Amino acid sequence: MALGVGLLAACIVPSLAQTIENTRVASVQTEVAEAGTDAAASDKQRTDAPPASPMVPVATLRTANPRALYRSLIEQEVRLTSLPADVAEAVMGVESGYEPSRIGADGEIGLMQVIPATARMLGYSGDMAGFAAPEVNIKYGVRYLAQAWSKAGGDLCTALMKYRAGHGETRFSQLSVDYCTKARARLAAKGYPLTGTVPVATFGFRPGLGGGTAMASCRKRCLTLGGVGRVDFAALNNRLAQVAIQINVPKTAGK
Template identity: 30%
Template sequence: MLALMLASGAAARDAHAERYACVTASGVRYVSDRPWSDCYALLLGADSSAGRPAPRAVPTPAPRAPRGSERVLAKASPYGAIIADAALASGVDPYLLTAVIAVESGFDPSAVSPKGAVGLMQVVPATGIRYGVGAASSLEVVRQLTDPVINVRTGARYLGALLRRYPDNLMLALAAYNAGEGSVAKYGGTVPPYDETRAYVTRVLEHYRQLCAFPVPPDQPVPRTAEASAR
């Protein structure tokens, strides 16, 4: 593919570039100038090079979730409506929220970390207050964050804010969710060199790729959903 692109570089300047599209299992449509995976199909008529017809479009295979993601979805099912509502309100892909919850708490709404993070998305009380959890005491904030609706809504708002702060760089957004925005800034806008944070980012991305049912190129930023892009 690369050799072909180099060989036809001069002609490509005078023609419309080929465009490929992929629709994920979550209904998100991505368009690219190259087929990152078998999910991508050539858009009919996208190449109008003189003297040759447009390439024939290749049907997009129906997305199939790998077996590992089936277990995640089974655990997520009791919270499906909550995740969907929070995703719609925050502009964050529901599959990304599902992946974060899988790694953060394993879908245990009563989970509490040694650092005081609470619930499905492991929200610390300070973040809860920052994103709208109002209460008279810290104990009441913690109690409210054990409510799956409040917890996922709050975590999604925070993650959505991080995605906007680090546009088109999901790795940094996830690193900040785990280690804090200050840690990302401390290391010059890179993923902090903490074993826990790096393992966390890797695990969330792996779950997310499986749930999306197509491989996101590891060296490419993960596209945002249409809702997130519009915000």
């Protein structure tokens, strides 16, 4: 009887061990297959998100610190001008809130909120679909702002008034005063040495319009597609197509 039990055990134990080994191998193979599937899905996600767009380069959207990129582009553009990089960065903040997909109701595009007519005047010959790209938008926005800075003799509020209302404008509307106030606040927060005073508006007064409630970014009103960090490319391209068709006249002074 003991011999029979021993023979039975000798047969069962190897079989059980083999079963356990087969199960372990199968489990490992399953884990490897799942890992491969997850890796492929991850690669596909990295490839597909964010979606390709001629508007804002994917590399820009994936930049961990886009503000640092924008600052670098600004510094590159102001090198041959008298315009301080801090002023250009403050203008970007007031104009678009550092959102490259922002489009103003009057057709202003991108980080620096430059309208197509101004872009053409400055020599931009590409299509409007490419004008929101940060390196392009900053190049022409800074160029226009540097010209305004020069015409204003380095006076901050006058330069910003000319940037938002046109180089030929000499008066300060309430919007221009609010705009300068916001820019000065941004500069003061950075420790920029401010000089001069904020002018008094001579026209363009609106009931209830004040520095705390007025939306200076996008000059008057703006359309933000998606949200911070999200870009609805289809809507953005459609809006830009409309802008390219509708905006064919120079900016009207005295906004």
